[in-house]
Amino acid sequence: MTVESESPRLESGVLTSPADGMLKEAIAVTLAAEPKSRVQVFEHLVRNIESFMAGQVHERPWTCRIFSGTDGSRVFRGGVGHSLVIDTSGRLWRARSYEDFITTYIEVGNIYEIDSLTPLYEQMREYL
Numbered sequence: 001m002t003v004e005s006e007s008p009r010l011e012s013g014v015l016t017s018p019a020d021g022m023l024k025e026a027i028a029v030t031l032a033a034e035p036k037s038r039v040q041v042f043e044h045l046v047r048n049i050e051s052f053m054a055g056q057v058h059e060r061p062w063t064c065r066i067f068s069g070t071d072g073s074r075v076f077r078g079g080v081g082h083s084l085v086i087d088t089s090g091r092l093w094r095a096r097s098y099e100d101f102i103t104t105y106i107e108v109g110n111i112y113e114i115d116s117l118t119p120l121y122e123q124m125r126e127y128l
Contacts, residue, residue: 019062022049027084027092027127035090039074042086046076070118075101084127085119092127093119100124 026045033041046064053062067075069085076084077097085093095101100123106115 017053017059017062018056019049019053019059022052030086031092031127038090038092039086042076042084042092043074067114067117070116073119075117075119085121085124087119087121093121093124094127095119095124 022045026042026049029045030038030042043066046066050063053059061079063079065077067077069075072088074086075095076086078084081097083095083097083100085095087093100120102118102120104115105112
């Protein structure tokens with residue numbers, strides 16, 4: 001008689017999300033678009049990801065806040081410490097949400113909200 005012992009199932013502690021692949025695809029689609037339309041393309045795709053993920057109740061939440069940089073860029077800030085910046089010429093940059101910006105805040109009630117973001121491109125990595 002053979003007795004099989006049950007060993008615990010090994011699982012990774014790294015959490016993935018369907019949004020990860022969708023974001024990767026959104027970046028690729030945006031890079032393929034004309035530079036002058038990239039902000040509109042990426043914003044539309046990000047909103048689609050947010051809508052899709054809002055319906056995935058068993059997944060971790062996925063959000064993106066959009067700001068205008070002091071230089072006219074658009075800053076897309078995610079909830080995990082990363083941002084994507086589209087500069088005024090349509091180039092895409094990967095940024096860390098805190099280290100790669102000069103950020104000012106404004107007091108709103110009992111909390112502080114972002115008032116301005118100045119991108120520090122020399123610290124970022126450009127998507128090509």
